[in-house]
Amino acid sequence: MPPRKFTYKSAGVDVDANTVWVDRIKHAMRETYGPRVISRHNAFAGMFRLDFDEQIFRRNYRQPVLVACADGVGSKVLLAAELGDLSTVGIDLVAMNVNDMITCGAEPLFFLDYLAVHKIEPAKLVALMEGISQGCRMAGCALLGGETAEMPDIYAKGVFDLGAFAVGVVELPRAVEPERVMAGDRVIGLASSGIHSNGYSLVRRVIRERKLKLRAEYPELGETLAAAVMRPTRIYVASVLKLLRSYKRKRVVSAMAHITGGGLQENIARVIGPKCDVVLDRKKWAPPPIFPFLQKQGIARREMFRVFNMGIGYALIVRPTFVDAACEKLKRAGESPVVIGKVVGGKGRVRFA
Numbered sequence: 426m427p428p429r430k431f432t433y434k435s436a437g438v439d440v441d442a443n444t445v446w447v448d449r450i451k452h453a454m455r456e457t458y459g460p461r462v463i464s465r466h467n468a469f470a471g472m473f474r475l476d477f478d479e480q481i482f483r484r485n486y487r488q489p490v491l492v493a494c495a496d497g498v499g500s501k502v503l504l505a506a507e508l509g510d511l512s513t514v515g516i517d518l519v520a521m522n523v524n525d526m527i528t529c530g531a532e533p534l535f536f537l538d539y540l541a542v543h544k545i546e547p548a549k550l551v552a553l554m555e556g557i558s559q560g561c562r563m564a565g566c567a568l569l570g571g572e573t574a575e576m577p578d579i580y581a582k583g584v585f586d587l588g589a590f591a592v593g594v595v596e597l598p599r600a601v602e603p604e605r606v607m608a609g610d611r612v613i614g615l616a617s618s619g620i621h622s623n624g625y626s627l628v629r630r631v632i633r634e635r636k637l638k639l640r641a642e643y644p645e646l647g648e649t650l651a652a653a654v655m656r657p658t659r660i661y662v663a664s665v666l667k668l669l670r671s672y673k674r675k676r677v678v679s680a681m682a683h684i685t686g687g688g689l690q691e692n693i694a695r696v697i698g699p700k701c702d703v704v705l706d707r708k709k710w711a712p713p714p715i716f717p718f719l720q721k722q723g724i725a726r727r728e729m730f731r732v733f734n735m736g737i738g739y740a741l742i743v744r745p746t747f748v749d750a751a752c753e754k755l756k757r758a759g760e761s762p763v764v765i766g767k768v769v770g771g772k773g774r775v776r777f778a
Contacts, residue, residue, distance in 0.1 A: 437577030453558035471569030488597040492531035496521040513657040515556020520658035522591040530601040531593035533566035539588040603680040603696040612766035617738030621658040623686040664758035677747040684734040690775040702771025712736035
């Protein structure tokens with residue numbers, strides 16, 4: 426008997442589907458391009474100009490520092506796959522990266538995604554790529570490239586994973602330095618849209634154990650559970666950078682924190698240094714309905730604040746004399762800022778009053 430003819434497709438990888446997929450996503454990528462992107466057909470890597478001299482889009486740096494980060498969406502993708510709706514997790518992917526980046530005061534420049542799947546199905550995945558493209562437009566960065574890996578031996582049918590990398594830039598003298606935090610500073614909180622993209626192993630466990638129905642509407646939520654848990658992470662880039670750029674010389678923002686896993690306490694503690702504490706007042710804001718709903722299912726209050734953002738997705742530590750002005754600027758940028766705490770002398774801890 427002659428030896429069997431093996432093909433890549435017989436091993437589970439469809440090269441033709443990948444070619445179709447690459448063609449399908451080109452439009453979504455180009456929607457994010459600005460004049461600083463150097464577009465080259467079928468290139469193996471993306472190119473982006475740091476300095477740009479054309480007057481209308483002028484960008485020139487004196488002491489540029491590149492800022493890079495990497496993040497994913499976590500197990501929220503399992504709920505997206507279960508619901509058959511991939512339209513929001515692409516926005517989540519962008520948000521988780523660029524929200525981290527701007528804590529340094531950096532402007533996002535470009536974004537690279539990594540998608541790993543059991544099987545490339547262009548018709549199903551296009552909503553995901555459109556979400557990534559939308560998120561990049563919201564963040565003002567270019568979707569410069571990425572990788573889609575078809576790995577049937579690693580990912581089960583219908584399962585996929587998302588990761589990404591983002592690169593930005595900040596002028597060194599304008600970089601946000603947490604060492605500047607001092608007693609008397611105030612903490613301004615910006616609202617989250619809900620759970621964002623952290624804590625979904627716990628969320629999924631609660632849904633499973635309490636036999637909750639994703640497509641059912643619950644009176645406490647005023648919407649379906651699916652709508653509440655799949656609402657995409659807010660992207661704070663435009664409002665935060667607008668605030669920072671409104672002060673050409675003064676350094677009114679001492680530090681910033683993206684509130685992700687670990688909640689308010691752990692994330693704010695990362696940016697205050699060893700000689701300060703932050704005291705937060707939980708009465709200053711009301712968490713979105715999804716949080717009391719989850720707590721009611723059997724999660725202790727302390728655990729809720731340790732895992733979730735509890736309604737505050739981003740925090741800025743601001744000099745006390747500029748708090749009112751900063752809040753007003755943030756309101757004009759579309760935010761609903763709330764002064765949720767203050768900085769006092771201490772040992773680098775965050776506590777609730």
